[in-house]
Amino acid sequence: MSVIACASGKGGTGKTTVATNLARLLSANAEVHLLDCDVEGPNDHLFFDFDPTEQEPVEVPLPKVDLERCDGCGVCSDACTFNAISVLGEKVLVFPELCHSCGVCAYVCPRDAVSEEPRTIGVLTHASEGTMIFTGGELFPGEPLAPPIIQAVKKTISPGNITLIDAAPGTSCPTVEAIHGADFCVLVTEPTAFGLGDLQMAVGMGRRLGVPLGIVINRCNLGDDRVEAYCHEEALPILARFPLDLDLARCYARGALVVDHSEDWRDRFRQLGNAIKHGLKGGG
Template sequence: MGTGRNRMIIAVASGKGGTGKTTVAANLARVRGDVTLLDCDVEEPNVHLFISGEPQGEPEVVSLLVPEVDESRCDGCAACSNFCAFKALAVLDKRVLVFAEMCHGCGGCARVCPQGAIREVPKRVGVVETMGAGGVTVVQGRLDVGVAMAPPLVRAVKAHIPKTGDAILDAPPGTSCPVVATLRETDFVVLVTEPTPFGLNDLKLAVEVVRELGLPFGVVVNRADSSDDRVTTYCREASIPILAEIPDDRRVAEAYSRGELMVDALPEYRPLFEQLYTDIVRLLQNPLIAGVARASCPCFMGGTPMPRGALQGPHC
């Protein structure tokens, strides 16, 4: 975890896709300049459509350890397939078949095999690519087609968070495992939503996740207009800061449709994102809020969240 202000990790997330998460992450990175922008939406990486750059080095191949069976030692006892919770191994006619695409890489089969017939070998799940785009370094993970194991790739992307200097993470949409893998160990979460009933419903789901993770967060309302105040009312009642409101401007939608960054196509929006960055920094310097993220409690040393209520526990 970063201490002090030498590094800040901001994640941009939303309860569902299409709310403008990538827009906020990419524009924030552009106005900030010297920053690493990490696309953790490894199933559908879209950041590169808006900020493209020169590839830096070869793509890094990310693998998972999967079982390989030595048939000369295997006696078909099925201990491995009985153990596997993910049905990645099956035994038929005393022969073991490995279905590597189902494997989570837990290593249990190799341990339970009484014959020592299973060894673990790396299997490619995707790549991590790094691009330089002006001052912004873009890092994106890309899951291979037909692979369903996003979390290991998200972790590989996050390994590129620099030791010093700020990082902005574009999270996958939703509230499932890959989202949690992205948000863990970040300093601040920006939740992007729309001022509609759908937007509010999905925002509430996302709020549940960040609250469960114990992370400080704020909301950006995208496509804001004056006709619906449900999102703002909810945020006020739940004491959630609204960091920015991006107006419902058809020109923004048009620029987006062409793959142009808002702050490039419509420079009048630059101050909005500059202010957003400043506000996040200010919020993080607020000891009350920062305390949520990096209490001196030893249970945060590993960066993993404690169960709910643990902050009040006697060990703190």
């Protein structure tokens, strides 16, 4: 039905809080699919009692050189823009962490000596709880490339559900990969210098991707009006203003969902849900 992404330039502004609580609230009346696309620091699963869970590896192709056929011509290493393959005398070194799995080396090899074999760089986790389905991705520590994991998570999106995506912080490849193609993107920020600076970059990214945007100002009482003024200038809809609140902070710290514990917060998230629906219809 609709794909809603939660992102932010700055980390620690409350993306996960928004995505998980919204998922819980919306799943009371509809099938919700929550995707954890913050694959370098996936935390959504900590807030639910998923059981049982199922895991599958995420693989990317990595070049493998047949030294019987290779004559050390070096065409592969000249063609590789990522410096992931290099020829030293009779040896060919492949650097898996630099490889983007583009396939150039295999294509250009004049002796057909380069093939590709799968390499595991992370895992997908599938789980469910009532009317909520969950898919999370996790990049193994030491692995650099998050986008293939995020793509694998997003391949599980099925039409008919409400899909909520929790994206990685920042405005570079992993964040872009997560929100690309979404119907709406909620940018969570805070009313501070860092919050505004990073929000401006996130808005630039969202607009470049052509995704409609709405803003949530978290900890709205700890800061000033610079983010409000920016949103006003840029005609960005402010979907919600969440106060700094001890109940919320405590729930978050312990891995609980504040909408399960507080009527006030249920109301706030209900209003946020409505504001997003309004935004999806092009009202925002």
